[in-house]
Amino acid sequence: MEKVIEVKNLEKSYKKKKTKELVKAVDGVSFDVYRGEILGLLGPNGAGKTTTIKSICGLLKPNGGSVHINGFDSNKQRLKAVNYISAVLEGNRNIYWRLTVRENMEYFAGNRGISKKEIQGKIDELLNFFNLKQKEDELVSSLSRGMQQKLAIAVALLPDTDVVLLDEPTLGLDVETSYEVRSLLKRIVEEHGKTIIVSTHDMPVVQEVCDRTVIINGGKVVADEKVEDLIKLFETRAYCFTIGDELTNQQVTAIENHFPIVEINDKQINVTLEKEDDLYIIMDILKSEQTNIEKIDRTTVDFEQVFMQLVRGGDQHETTVASH
Template sequence: MSDTSDGTGRASHPAGEVFIEVDEVEKVFEVRRKTGFLKRERRQVRAVDALSFTVARGEMVGYIGPNGAGKSTTIKMLTGILTPSGGRLRVAGIDPARERTRLAHRIGVVFGQRTTLWWDLPLIDSYRLTHRMYRIPDARYRENLDRLVELLSLESLLDVPVRQLSLGQRMRGDIVAALLHDPDVLYLDEPTIGLDVISKAKVRDFLRELNTERGTTVLLTTHDLQDIEQLCSRVMVIDHGRLVYDGPLAGLHEVGESERTLVVDLERELPPIDMGASARVVKVEGPRQWLAFPASESAAPLVARIAAEYPLLDLSVREPDIETVIAAMLYPTGDTPRPPSERTTA
């Protein structure tokens, strides 16, 4: 693992006010299922298990893990939607479950697969309703709306009903709605899911600027590794409700020994490219060859050497997806993932 640990098993992060504090938090759900004519089984599923971490004000942190790892459950507890079964949780010194209304004025939330906008209303009407709900001062509302709409290129869409917007347009619209009241922290759950390359770039550029210029704290959950690479200096990995990694993305690659792929198109079909220990050929298909190399290493030396020694036409670098990186870290021997922690009672 990387050397960013503070000695407690958690990564150190930039000095500053602790804004989010999660201390030994648990969330247990009770699930009932029918097992016979008159018999039911009751299971207690531990979605979050003794989870602890802190996030400083102004940090932008990636929060990733396999499906069902507990990411969304964590976000819902941080927003006050769910109450923890145990442990202590604070956001800006506020207990989310006890003071959800008060906390709502300090946070913004964007769920990639769900919208907070009113489906049949024009986009601008959703913003006007948000203005009233949060009781945003008129001058502040107009200033924020103008700035956000310009930055996310939504000027021509304000009078369009939300149901007529594309996914990328709606996502940008949701981000504006989440930021109109100047929240101190922004929770993003899959903010670029299903977006085209241009829309993704706009959203990423905007989030980077928001974090840099306004110091907004951002907690980002995503399955897109490029979101993490381009936005976050720190990444936390959760698996079956437990924090299993907290540090830089490069350290995650090192722990999991994940690999990137260099796709090389040559002028003609040739024997497998020999790069020694730097890379290995994993596939050859006519003049095209696929070379795997450590994700923590730069592709530049490989590219330069191949260009100098082989008749190169084109090449591209493919990044590993998040699931592959996490799987390599959690199950290095290819073992079957362990089942979630659960107790069963008749």
């Protein structure tokens, strides 16, 4: 597959205002984006997602590493790189509320040097695609949030860029509109041949729409996998032990020391194993106090659980998962 974006060892530090202490927002982030895919960029608040996104757009200069879009360095050749990428960074705030739908589209196209006459066909096509044709002469301020969001995405699709970057495209939308936006994203890739990067906290977006996901935590990439592979990987490792007796304090400590992702409730132990051998280790811990094992089940996981486990697991998972 052809690489469209190459993020290599990206580093960015900020100075804290009060203490002047240097904080690493992004610490050696690397991943690639391939033509025609939808990549989900995930991470908890403060993980370094926004820093990564803004570095890709060339709006932030990194301290180290590089971002190349179609071979152009987004830091050193920003204006050339920006030719291949468009973005919706602030959702419905990215458009002018006092202009109409069509006026917004004409203005942003003009700002990229495209003539009003030349862009009319594309505007009509996108208005139909996003079901906004009937609203084209209405002020953006009078539209619903969902429509404003769709317009912001439509504006990003106006120029002939290869990549569209969407920051939280479903934030604040109701279930129905969120569903509509998700299906539109798939259609954008299929019908417009775009590559999409979606930064989101919305797990259904990732599970339904994204081909691959890059999870960032603490400024580092902790997973770079196909969504289904990630779920499978965790499904094969997630076990639920139902026990007949209460665990002793020593057993709890031993389990918690060995397994960073573990949840002990009354007579149930939900644990994610790192290696195949781990199963024997937990059995040994239970056997050491003659704990009665009633049942061992494989747990089914959804993407939200996978995400939580990766983020909670932090650095321990970084090498294991990212190397797959």
